[in-house]
Amino acid sequence: MPKNSKVTQREQSNEHVTESVADLLAHEEPLDYKSSSLNVIGATGKKVPQIEVPEDDGRPAWNSKLQYILAQVGFSVGLGNVWRFPYLCQKNGGGAYLVPYFILLLLIGIPLFFLELAVGQKIRRGSIGVWNYVCPSLGGIGMSSLMVCGFVGLYYNVIIGWSIFYFFQSFQYPLPWSECPIRRNGTLAIVEPECDKSSATTYFWYRQTLNITSTIAESGGLNIKMTLSLLVAWIIVCLAVIRGIASSGKVMYFSSLFPYVVLFCFLVRGLMLKGSVDGIAHMFTPKLEKMLEPQVWREAATQVFFALGLGFGGVIAFSSYNKIDNNCHFDAVLVSLINFLTSILATLVVFAVLGFKANIMNEKCVVENAEKILGYLNSDVLSHDLIPPHVNFSHLTTSDYAEMYGVIKAVKEGSFAQLGLEPCLLEDELNKSVQGTGLAFIAFTEAMTHFPGSPFWSVMFFFMLINLGLGSMIGTMTGITTPVLDAYKVQKELFTVCCCIVAFFCGLLFVQRSGNYFVTMFDDYSAGLPLTVVVILENLSVAWIYGTKRFMQDLEDMLGFRPCIIYFYLWKYVSPLCLIVLISATVIEMAISPPGYNAWVEELAQERFQSYPPWALAMCFALIIVAMLPLPVVFIARRLNLMSDGSNKLSVSYRKTMMKDMSNLEEQDEARFILGAKPGEAPSSAPAHKAYLTPGGTKTLDANSLSPNSCYGTSYQNAAISPTTPTTPTTPATPESDS
Numbered sequence: 001m002p003k004n005s006k007v008t009q010r011e012q013s014n015e016h017v018t019e020s021v022a023d024l025l026a027h028e029e030p031l032d033y034k035s036s037s038l039n040v041i042g043a044t045g046k047k048v049p050q051i052e053v054p055e056d057d058g059r060p061a062w063n064s065k066l067q068y069i070l071a072q073v074g075f076s077v078g079l080g081n082v083w084r085f086p087y088l089c090q091k092n093g094g095g096a097y098l099v100p101y102f103i104l105l106l107l108i109g110i111p112l113f114f115l116e117l118a119v120g121q122k123i124r125r126g127s128i129g130v131w132n133y134v135c136p137s138l139g140g141i142g143m144s145s146l147m148v149c150g151f152v153g154l155y156y157n158v159i160i161g162w163s164i165f166y167f168f169q170s171f172q173y174p175l176p177w178s179e180c181p182i183r184r185n186g187t188l189a190i191v192e193p194e195c196d197k198s199s200a201t202t203y204f205w206y207r208q209t210l211n212i213t214s215t216i217a218e219s220g221g222l223n224i225k226m227t228l229s230l231l232v233a234w235i236i237v238c239l240a241v242i243r244g245i246a247s248s249g250k251v252m253y254f255s256s257l258f259p260y261v262v263l264f265c266f267l268v269r270g271l272m273l274k275g276s277v278d279g280i281a282h283m284f285t286p287k288l289e290k291m292l293e294p295q296v297w298r299e300a301a302t303q304v305f306f307a308l309g310l311g312f313g314g315v316i317a318f319s320s321y322n323k324i325d326n327n328c329h330f331d332a333v334l335v336s337l338i339n340f341l342t343s344i345l346a347t348l349v350v351f352a353v354l355g356f357k358a359n360i361m362n363e364k365c366v367v368e369n370a371e372k373i374l375g376y377l378n379s380d381v382l383s384h385d386l387i388p389p390h391v392n393f394s395h396l397t398t399s400d401y402a403e404m405y406g407v408i409k410a411v412k413e414g415s416f417a418q419l420g421l422e423p424c425l426l427e428d429e430l431n432k433s434v435q436g437t438g439l440a441f442i443a444f445t446e447a448m449t450h451f452p453g454s455p456f457w458s459v460m461f462f463f464m465l466i467n468l469g470l471g472s473m474i475g476t477m478t479g480i481t482t483p484v485l486d487a488y489k490v491q492k493e494l495f496t497v498c499c500c501i502v503a504f505f506c507g508l509l510f511v512q513r514s515g516n517y518f519v520t521m522f523d524d525y526s527a528g529l530p531l532t533v534v535v536i537l538e539n540l541s542v543a544w545i546y547g548t549k550r551f552m553q554d555l556e557d558m559l560g561f562r563p564c565i566i567y568f569y570l571w572k573y574v575s576p577l578c579l580i581v582l583i584s585a586t587v588i589e590m591a592i593s594p595p596g597y598n599a600w601v602e603e604l605a606q607e608r609f610q611s612y613p614p615w616a617l618a619m620c621f622a623l624i625i626v627a628m629l630p631l632p633v634v635f636i637a638r639r640l641n642l643m644s645d646g647s648n649k650l651s652v653s654y655r656k657t658m659m660k661d662m663s664n665l666e667e668q669d670e671a672r673f674i675l676g677a678k679p680g681e682a683p684s685s686a687p688a689h690k691a692y693l694t695p696g697g698t699k700t701l702d703a704n705s706l707s708p709n710s711c712y713g714t715s716y717q718n719a720a721i722s723p724t725t726p727t728t729p730t731t732p733a734t735p736e737s738d739s
Contacts, residue, residue, distance in 0.1 A: 059124060059320075059321065060321055061321050061322075061323070062321055062322065065326075067253070068318065068321070068322060068331075069331065069334065069335065070253060070256040070257070071256070071318050071471075071474075071475070072315065072318055072319075072331065072335045073256050073335055073338050073339070073471075074255055074256035074470075074471025074472070074474070074475065075309050075314050075315070075318065075471060075472055075474070075475025075476075076307065076308050076309045076315075076335055076339050076472075076475075077256070077259070077338070077339055077342050077468065077471065077472075078309075078468050078469065078471065078472035079159065079440075079465065079468050079469055079472070080303070080306060080307060081307065081339070081342050081343045081346050081468075082346045082350070082439075082440070082465070082468065083350075083437075083439040083440050084303065085303060085307070085343040085346065085347060086283075086343075086346060086347040086350040086351060086439070087439065088299055088300070088303055089283065089347055090282075090283060090351070091299075092290055092293075092295075092296040092299060092300070093286060093287040093288070093289075093290030093291060093296065094282070094283055094284055094285050094286050094287055095283070095284040095285065095286035096286035096287055096288050096290050096291050097290065097296060097300065098344075099291060100291060100296055100297050100300040101300040101303065101304060101340075102340070104297070104300050104301050104304045104578070105304050105336060105340060107570065107574055107575065107578060108301065108304060108305070108570075108574070108575050108578045108579065109304040109305075109307075109308055109310075109336055110332055110333060110336045111567055111570040111571055111574075111575055112308075112310050112535060112538070112539060112575055113308050113310060113315065113332045113335070113336055114328065114329055114332035114333075114563075114567070115538065115539065115542060115571065116310065116315040116316050116319070116538070117315060117316075117319045117328040117331055117332050118319075118328050118329075118551075118554075118555055118558070119134065119316065119542065120315065120316035120317065120318070120319030120320040120322075121319045121320065121322045121323075121324065121326055121328050121558070122324070122554060122558055123320070124320045124321075124324075125320055125482075125483070125486045126142070126313065126316065126317050126320060126479070126482035126483025126484070126485070126486045126487075127141070127142035127145040127146065127313035127316050127317065127479060127482075127483045128142030128143060128145075128146065128483035128484070128486070128487055129142070129483060129486045129487060130142065130316055130320075131538070131541065134541050134542060134545075134546050135541045135545050135546065136638050137634075137635050137638050137639060138537055138541045138545070138631075138634075138635065139634045139638065140630035140631040140632070140633060140634030140635060141534055141537050141538055141541070141631065142313065142483055143630035143634065144530060144533075144534050144627060144628055144629075144630045144631055145311055145312060145313040145479065145483075145534055146313060146479070146480055146483060146484070147530075147626065147627045147629075147630065148311070148312065148526065148527050148530050148531050148534065148627050149312050149313055149314070149476050149477075149479040149480045150480060150503075151522055151526035151527065151623065151627060152312070152476060152522075152526065152527050153473065153476045153477060153480070153503060154503055154506055154507050154509075154510070154522065155507075155510055155518070155519045155522045155523065155526075156469065156472065156473055156476065157230065157233045157234060157237060157469075157473055157503070157507060158226075158230055158233075158507060158510040158511065158515070158519055159437075159469060159519070160233040160237075160465075160466060160469040160470065160473060161226060161229035161230040161232070161233040161511070162209065162226070162229065162437070162441065163440075163462050163465040163466045163469060164229045164232055164233055164462075164466060165209060165225060165226065165229045166209075166441065166445070166458070166462045167459065167462040167463055167466060170455055170458035170459045170462060171455065171459065172455065173454075173455050174449075174454070175445075175448070175449055175454055175455060175458055176204060176208070177200050177201045177203075177204035177205075177208075177445055177446075177449065178200060178449040178454070179200050180192055180195035180196060180200045180203060181195060181203075193605075194207060194602055194605045195207075195605075196605075197604070197605035197606075198605040198606065199442075199446065200446070200449075201441075201442050201443075201445045201446040201449070202442055202605075203605075204445075205437070205441045205442055205445075206600045207602075209225075209226070209441070210223065210226070210513070210515070210516050211223055211513050212513055212514065212516055212600050213513045213514045214599055214600065214601055214602060215514070215517075215599055215610065216514050216517040216518070216521075216597060216599070216610075216612070216613070216616055217514075217613055217616075218513075218514060219512050219513065219514050220512060220513025220514055221512060221513060222508065222511060222512050222513075223511050223512065223513055223515070226511040226515070227508065227511045229511075230504065230507055230508075230510075230511050231504060234500050234503060234504045234507070235500075236470065237470065237473050237474065237477060237500065238496060238497060238500035240470065240474050241474060241477045241478065241481060241496050241500075242492070242493050242496045242497065254467070255467040255468075255470050255471045255474075256467075256471055258463070258464065258467050259464045259467050259468050260342075260345075262460050262461065262463070262464040263342075263345050263346060263349050263464070264345075265460065266349045266352075266353065266457070266460075266461070267345070267348055267349050267352065269451070269457070270348075270349055270352030270353050270356065271352055273352070273353070273355075273356035273451075274356060274359055275355045275356045275357075275358060275359030275360075275426075276352035276353070276355045276356050277355065278355045278358065278359065278426060278430070279351040279352055279353070279354050279355015279356065279358060279430060280348060280351050280352055280355060282351065282355065282427070282430045283347060283348075283351040294585070298582065298585045298586075298589075301578065301582050302528075302582065302586075305531075305532065305535070305582070306527075306531075307339055307343065308335075308336060308339060309472070309475060310531075310535050311531040311532075311534040311535040311538065312475070312476060312479050312531070313479030313480070313482075313483065314475030314476055314478055314479035315475075316479075317475075317478045317479050317482035317483070318475065318478065319331075320482065324558060325558060325559070325560065327559060328559070329555075329559060329563055350439070350444070353444060353447045353448075354430070354443060354444075354447065355430065356447060356450070357429075357443065357446060357447040357450070358426055358429035358430045358432075359426065359429075360447075360450055361429050362398060362424055362425075362426045362429050363398070365422055365424035366396060366397075366398055366401045366424050367396075369401065369405075369421050369422055369424060370393055370396050370401060372419070372420065372421060373387075373404065373408070373421070374393060376419065381419075382408065382412075386404075386407055386408055386411055387404060387407075388400075388403055388404060388407065391403070391404055398424065398426070401424060402423075402424070402425075405421060405423060405424070408421065409421075437516075440465060444461065445458070448461065477496075477499070480499065481495065481496055481499065510522075517597050517599070520597050520598075521597065521612075521616065521619065521620060521623075522623065524620075525620045525621075525623045525624055526623040526624075526627060527627075528586060529583070529586055529587070529590070529624055529628075530624060530627035530628045532579065532582055532583050532586060533583065533628055533631070535579060536576060536579040536580065536583065537631070539571065539575050539576050539579060540576060542571065543571040543572045543575075543576065544572070544576075548568050548571050548572045549568075551571070552567070552568060594611055595611065595612050595617055595620055596609055596610055596611040596612055597609070597610060597612065598610075
């Protein structure tokens with residue numbers, strides 16, 4: 001550093017002067033700028049090569065970019081891609097549903113995913129730490145994310161436990177759900193009535209797997225088989241998380257890629273099955289009139305929202321282990337498109353298999369109704385003249401049955417209903433939409449019983465579900481452990497084990513005989529509305545409180561290029577508007593839809609909708625309130641100065657990055673930045689920064705980089721006070737205006 005610089009004069013002077021901004025930022029002792037690695041000019045005045053500040057702050061890091069991408073893909077691509085997206089696609093117009101889905105993916109999905117990746121990578125903290133830094137008053141965002149992760153993790157691992165149970169049950173031939181059990185009473189053998197009224201796969205799911213009760217009020221005690229499966233699931237998750245991202249990242253190589261291998265195998269096998277083309281054609285036949293219905297757009301927005309894992313904290317946690325200059329924009333686009341294409345691939349597989357199942361069920365319907373017609377012919381209820389001469393009952397085709405059915409219906413118009421004949425239309429079978437557990441554990445398992453080598457395909461399918469679930473579960477657990485470990489100095493292994501033990505015992509609620517009803521309750525109420533509120537507050541805190549212009553500048557500094565200007569408008573206007581509409585629609589939907597669940601009635605062997613009892617209804621609303629409670633509590637506590645704003649907990653790497661920026665500014669304009677333009681003049685609280693392009697033209701950045709107190713309009717730069725100026729309280733400034 002030149003000898004005549006004011007920083008050198010300060011070091012040689014006995015006068016008390018203010019510390020440098022970089023020192024204040026780091027909350028450390030004053031730096032020796034002559035020997036600091038941040039100084040790029042030596043004491044002799046000659047330029048020396050700049051030494052980069054190492055980012056080794058003790059924080060774990062991904063071993064490779066591929067490992068990180070697979071981790072994000074594993075977290076975002078989950079069970080919903082396999083059993084939720086195909087159902088919505090079928091329900092909301094087939095191929096026409098893809099249009100609103102893709103539009104909303106571009107408008108809210110990718111921008112908000114990019115936003116979470118960027119803040120996590122920049123600040124290198126978990127969800128609690130990130131939002132404490134962006135805006136301490138809204139620090140409850142991270143805590144609400146953690147609460148939602150906890151609720152979702154409790155029941156999500158139960159679904160993995162169900163998959164584990166089916167996985168081990170698949171190692172036998174024939175598959176245990178391929179036939180109804182026989183009940184023997186002495187010499188008399190009869191089919192189990194509950195199974196006979198439903199189907200073998202339905203009976204195995206509700207009775208032999210869940211052993212479900214008829215109402216949510218009837219507990220029925222613990223289901224031992226499901227309890228052991230849940231224990232195995234938590235042990236696997238705990239071992240993966242406890243080893244950190246180095247270990248879980250390696251797990252992702254398998255858990256993220258294996259499902260694609262299975263899906264491609266199922267697609268090839270499915271296309272070789274009779275009727276698979278019928279299913280795919282039905283799937284992608286667009287019903288364009290559906291695109292005009294608001295419900296279709298609402299469900300598309302909800303699916304985009306949850307498919308990418310926004311608001312859970314897992315995206316931020318994974319991104320926080322990246323290097324500061326990682327191209328997170330590329331990551332956001334890549335992972336979002338992979339997620340979308342995975343949903344399309346899963347939809348092809350599901351409807352190829354369901355098309356095959358529909359043909360099987362349709363042929364079964366034809367055979368059963370043909371036997372009825374033969375009985376009516378033999379008993380002279382129907383005349384043989386009604387049967388077309390070319391019809392052969394030994395080789396009856398669906399077209400022959402349709403012709404015969406039409407003739408009988410026309411002739412016996414008055415008494416046709418008494419015959420009990422069914423039309424047996426393939427379209428009706430294809431329109432029987434199923435989702436969730438109904439798709440995975442009933443419809444798909446029933447289709448696989450007709451596959452040659454069915455145990456092999458069943459093992460592959462449920463192993464795929466386990467891997468999909470584990471990828472999302474590891475991300476969910478990381479969203480819990482990372483912010484807590486960042487905020488508190490606790491031993492990671494001990495904390496993770498304690499979390500898993502507590503979660504297992506809390507999860508016993510879901511493995512009692514009525515547990516499936518509580519899984520439905522948590523799925524409907526614990527995540528939907530609270531998570532939407534969390535994400536809109538994330539969006540508003542960055543776009544309107546921190547400032548979109550300032551955030552765009554941070555991205556340029558971090559990435560080395562300025563993202564497309566369209567993100568400015570998406571973050572500031574489009575995404576918040578879409579999310580507000582989504583929240584409004586969700587609240588209206590909850591208000592007009594009676595809260596309840598589908599209960600399995602053993603006597604009828606079918607599901608029947610039942611309303612929640614008062615205590616269960618209170619539990620539903622308690623889930624929503626508890627998940628969102630940290631938001632107002634933290635806001636009020638910090639406004640009343642009852643809680644620390646966390647401003648002294650900046651990550652080491654983030655402080656080093658900020659110090660590096662401050663050092664560059666000192667080199668450019670030391671006098672103005674550190675000691676003021678004139679001797680004795682207080683330093684400016686808004687240091688000059690480079691000009692940059694905004695939608696309104698070229699302006700000068702007059703705001704600080706990401707800082708904990710930017711919500712209040714204060715920052716670390718404001719902390720430098722001239723020795724000749726008395727200390728006065730800082731008046732909170734208004735949030736930055738981007739207009």
